[in-house]
Amino acid sequence: MDHQIPRQAPPLTGRAPVPVAVGLPVYNGEPYLASSLKSLLAQTGVDFELHIADNCSTDGTEELCRELARRDKRVVYHRRPRNVGVTANHNMLVNEVNSPYFTWAASDDAYAPDRLHKLYEALRYRYDAVLSFTSATQIDSSGKVIGGWDDVCNTDHIDPVLRLRDLIAKEHENYHCYGLFRREVLRKTQLLPPVKNNDRILVAELALHGPFVEVRERLLLHRLHERRLTQCTSQREWYRTQRTDGRKIVLPNVEEAGWYVRAVKRSPLSATDRGRAMLALYPWFRANAVPMARNVVKAAVDGARIAVAGKPRL
Template identity: 65%
Template sequence: MNRKAAAAKAPALIGAASAPIAVGLPVYNGEPYLTTALASLQQQRDVDFELWIGDNCSTDGTEEICREAARQDERIRYRRRERNLGSTGNHNRLVHESSARYFTWAAADDAYEPDRLRKMFDALADRPDAVLAFTSARQIDAAGETVGHWNNPCRTDHADPVVRIRDLIGLEHENYQCYGLFLRDVLTRTHLLPPVKNNDRILIAELALYGRFVEIREELLLHRLHDQRLTQSVSSRDWYRTQRTDGKRLVMPNVEEAGWYLRAVAGAPLSRQQRVLALLALRPWMRENAAPMARNLARAAVDGARIAASASGRLLGK
């Protein structure tokens, strides 16, 4: 039985029944655009889904907006986190909280055209060799006006996984594939989003080693560009300071990203030859980041020495 036939037999979402698609919406202080985002999801046509909202302890009106939406729509499950998990932790928690066959992340400041979810579902269900379906996008500003367009330049539907990761690593592109619809059981076999700033790029590169992507060349995602986006409003080092929750005191952003790319290739279902070629495909990224990695190591050495000196001073002062 193919995926589409299996999904068609799934029960409709009634009460606690599980839908074939889970939409995970991580949010922190998303009040400015959240109502629009929720409305566009609720207006998706001809598709059975449930919406999981993970609220990272928002301090604005996010909680009230979400609780009211959940009261009015039985497809919505709202969970306010017991503590702020950081952006990465909140995204990954949503994957594990849902149990649907298909999963997608939705942003609290984006919007969907009404047929986006159904078209991604149909495209992925028709392709047993695919692990992700995604669409083109229209970029909008804070007021909702069109400011740009995005189409995928990478050969993510190529039969060779090395070609797929080579393009994703080597070509200049926006990583909007991360807003697509995933085959959830494959997604959970990856490292998910690692605790580094450019984690979505690492995840998509890793996922490309597991299977092909289906592309829908229609602008069905409305991706909002504004000054308050997390990736735009904080520096790389501040991102680690505010978003990371693993307690590490020495931060080496570029070095750690390199390590996660290597882990992605090492853990993927590749032949020995493919693994070697996939590692070689990382060379453009490694060359571009060689100097930043050297600076990471130098700064870590200085910071480590300061931490050691401070610890010694405290011990001697006792």
């Protein structure tokens, strides 16, 4: 595969922020990073900057990105002074850019050349909408097409509670998180919480702020492979490797429930609609009742062990 990244001068000059900022968080992005960057920098029809947030990679990621930033003024390279965890690395990017529109890109995915343009055009004049998204083609580690994704939720419905209910109750892949956001609305949310299913929580919260705009074209190439963090990491392992608060006792499902509840409480809905939104969370609570109960039991056992281990010997 040809990984040569095109040399292009920035199309926009002056001090005004470009309309779109693409945030690409990465940690040890090889072997897919070069092709991902190539597809992003080949985007046409919209002015954008690409902000790469390197979370202390130990492979060839830093060298590739620094060289790219030297060659292409649209590229801004951020090297974290320490590994801040995957969630914080994503969230920090939102406040490190100035553009009114923002999107996260994955270091193992790719875009059709007009994807960013079509996302921008779909959202810019829909003043009530908070994000735009496209359908997706699923590819494997070698780039072979293995499936596709189209939205099955009523994310453009006028009723925010119905939008939330669909996102909570319907079985679907959450590719809305790869859409283009109005950054001013994104900053009003909790951003990505420090739990494994944080992208679903964020998208559910955004649905309470406004409708989504769909571009039903498969312009995102989403790579499914065995090295994906969400694929190879359990909920508890996520806490152990990705969280930085040092907690010894964790309740993953219980904490996830709390973030959903806070999303509703923080929403711009009326008191009546907040009540309806709380009821709309019921399918999630029903599906997670047993895991939450197990969380509590395990936390009690772990707490007892820690307490016993901490007692001084007589």
